[in-house]
Amino acid sequence: MGWFNGVVVYFLIWWLTLFAILPIGTAPRPEGDATGGWRGLPDRPRLLMKVGLTTLVAAVIFAGAYALITSDWLSFRSGWLALPEK
Template sequence: MSLVSGVVVYFLIWWVVLFAVLPFGTRPEAEGDPESGWRGTPQAPRLWRKAAVTTLVSSVIFVFVFLLIDSDWLSFRTGWLALPEK
């Protein structure tokens, strides 16, 4: 995997994990708007903590993906997924 493709893969993993982590621990306003019922944004979203957790989880997933891509276990050129030779 080249440096550019590694950065792109890490960036994609980071954003997917961020959207998975964002709802954890959020509490909407208890009262909300009496007319519309809209409860608004969370009171304490703790975005720095969520960014740190996202980075940690993304790094672990990226290492696994990197090792999987660089191994011959999952390859279309060699191994059990290889295309038959003509």
């Protein structure tokens, strides 16, 4: 995997991980809240903490994906997943 492909794969993993982590620690506001805001808006979104956590989790997932992609364990060029030669 080249550096550009690695950056693209990491960005895709990071983006998907962000949407998985965003709801962590949020709770809807009570119905009788008089602040006038939308009821699904959290009081403290803690976005910086969530971006950091997303970066760490995405790095771990990317490390596993990189190890799997660069290994011969899962290869379409050789092994049991390869197409038969003509």
